[in-house]
Amino acid sequence: MIALLLILVPLVSGLATFLIKKEEQVRTWSLLAAIITFIIAILGVAVYTAPGGWTFRAEWMGLLNSSFSLKGDGMGIMLCMLTALAYPVIFLSTWTTAYRKVHNFFGLMLLTQAGLMGVFLAMDALLFYFFWELALIPIYFICSQWGGERRIAVTFKFFIYTFIGSLLMLVGILYIYSRTPGHSFDISAFYQAGLSAKEQSWLFWLFFVAFAVKMPVFPFHTWQPDAYQQSPTAATMVLSALMVKMGVLGLLRWLLPVFPIAAYMNGDTISLLAVTGIIYASLIAMRQDDMKRLVAYSSIAHIGLMCAAVFAEDKSAMEGTMIQMFSHGINILGMWIVVEIIERKFGTVKISALGGIAQKAPALTFFFVIIAFANIALPLTNAFIGEFLMFKGILGSKVSQNGVLIMATAGLGIILGAVYTLRMGRKVFFGETNALTEKGTDIVFHEKAILAIIVGAILIVGIYPQPFLNTFDQISQSILKNSDVLPMLMKQKH
């Protein structure tokens, strides 16, 4: 029931938003809807912990053996929680941003939320594909209509990339469907499809491209910096904090367990690609003058590490990835909020044009520093937990041949991450004020409150991650069990 409500509330309230005329009402209504979704998610985590609470199943497309089947496992619940938490924060932090046709904007935002929730909860391949596309369409409209100067071309590039990826995935889904016993789209049937190593070797890539574009993993990332820069900040927040998680979730839930042999065989190649991406993105981030592009490239670096950790197929790497999905969402949200405040106050996000903000806005600087520390994974912040576990897992991986090389390269990426994040902090917040930042003022109460929520989440997860790790225990074990390749290889040999 909880699972269904998490999709229905944003869906219905989103559709209703299109009909509201007054701007104030639109904003209040959509904030209210987001908060209600958040409360439902909290109730789901805290109160209705019975196994039935997060499952829902209804008949749908009986001819095709596809059902409307939702289930929240540890990972899905965490991502729903992140989505539900992110939306009120996004709405509040961009409360004063003016939009033309504001009702369309908020309606589409809520529809995106419904799509995201569906992706995180769907346990049926066809349903998963439906939501996968449905999350894309509204965000495409948002970015193309309310973005920056080059928005139309940039967003379209993003759309075409993801569309090609998802269509290839559709072919893969159909092929596996035709191989499942009794022709079913159900995820458990997919896990038992029993594909041969040869089939897996090419089907794997059909799925991987779809997920790699979404995350994005080097070399499928070229749409991302432009899209983040050109989209309206609220949409960028959704894209970077939530939508990239669709890709990581896809890897964990659909790729590893369905194609264990191919994942075993290609894992190292992909991990090496991913860590190459970390270095590549970090080096580019160091040269950026635009804060938005810098954050975008830093996101590619963080996601690259997650991707490498997934293919380590190790329990602590898996749990690290899951907790890092949550942390990355929170941290990058915080980053964008700071960038947005700076853009609103000074009208620019050029690092070279800013400086000395700390003297005028001490509170903003305080929050920024903590978020920056989380971004470079200092101990006591949330990202430290995730990255530590991922490194431990990569190093102890039983399937990877190049664990040390991957870890060393990724570690270099972390150092570079510290370089560019701190460089941005130094140039923007410290040093002498200039003509532009001279007249700066500090943030007001509601901005402080939002940033306090972010910082609170960073510290809580950083200091006491155990409850989170407990949630991931079961799901990561079941993923590992399904993707355990050794018995399968034995079987193939006989």
Place this chain on the structure above:
Amino acid sequence: MNAVLLSGLLGVVMMFASFLFRTKAPVRILAILGTVVLLVANIMETKGVHFFHMDTAAFLSFSNYALFFNTIAIAGTLVFFLVSSKDMQRVGNHYAEYFALIFFILTGIFLVTAFTNLLILFIGIEIISIPLYILTGSAKKDLKSNEAALKYFLMGAFSTGIMLMGIALIYGATGTFEIGKMNMTALMKSNLLTGGMLMLLFSMCFKVSVAPFHFWTPDVYDGAPNVFTSFMATIVKVGIFVGFLHLFYSAFEPLSLQWKLWMAILAALTLLVGNITAVFQQSVKRMLAYSSISQAGFMMFALVAMNETAHEGLLLYSIAYSLATIGIFGVISKMSDYSFDGFNGLANHQPLVALCVTIFMLSLAGIPLSAGFLAKFYMLKAVIQGGGYMWLVILGVLMAAVSAYYYFRVIQAMYFKEGPSHFSGISTFEKYVLVGICVLIVFTGLFPNVIFSWLYF
């Protein structure tokens, strides 16, 4: 049988309607009522009520599948009349005759979907083609329309000739016109039979504009009056496709080793030519002409797969593609500028119409929740189930991604660009019809079960 005779009769009635009525409104109402009667008559036949008792076993047999498709064709025509019949007035003076020709075309379609005799196939194709030549040239003062009609007629006559030649060769090899009596397994190696079959294949490909026999399509679709392009590209095209499938499924099945690869190559070529050329078009109408070629490429998947899913898929495809295309042509006939720029800012001037066009485009591009997605989905599923031809499936989805490029250009123009309005003269009723089409598209996309439960009642 009900529908064949009734639609022929209705054609004659419509011819006389131009003498009976002085004004145009009664003609239109008569035509729409006639279509409704036709629809009811056809549905009654699916329920086992026959108006006419004739023994047609030697040349026509109405399977459930054919009857169900006929229902779709008539319902599609009804939708077409509701959207476009007003715009037909602007084409020329012979308002009632246009309806008459369309009813004759419907008769041809019913024959083509149910033939068991190659001569009936030939007659059906001719009954479809000749009125189409006239409709293409019906804007008599328009040079482009005249050119299109002449082109269509010359090329069409040529392909009909080839078809007749093919039928003759097959008769020579088998000694019969009836597809049930041809003993093809015994004649596998016969050159006469193979030659005849290939000629039939090529001439059918011409009629449904499959590359490389598609060259007439862009010019004819562009030159013909909008309303008739809409009919020609939808109902007629899918009707002939159903006949195409029927011909190769029930007659040439034993030879499938010989033609399967041909079909796959033709499908691939059509997808490539249609999609890549559509990308470079500046006029939405021409883009739709090429898009109709590319959609034909997807419909060819049914002929590659030739299984149960392919049959269902072709039905879904005809519903999805016809609804969306009729809808978009209904909008185009009210535009003064057919180029992509003509659509600039339509969302500001006509929010509801723009929303409808968006749904049509999303359906044509095959985005989930729309009928178009499910249609493509079924086609891919059919080929994958049939085994082999994975390269065709992958090419298909890549081309579907290309098609998103040109369909989304329309959406971009409407929503993200500004421009003066080139759109005028839509009545409230027509708006309701457009919304109704959208509802049908989404409904089919969500609950295809309902449609198929009619097929297998």
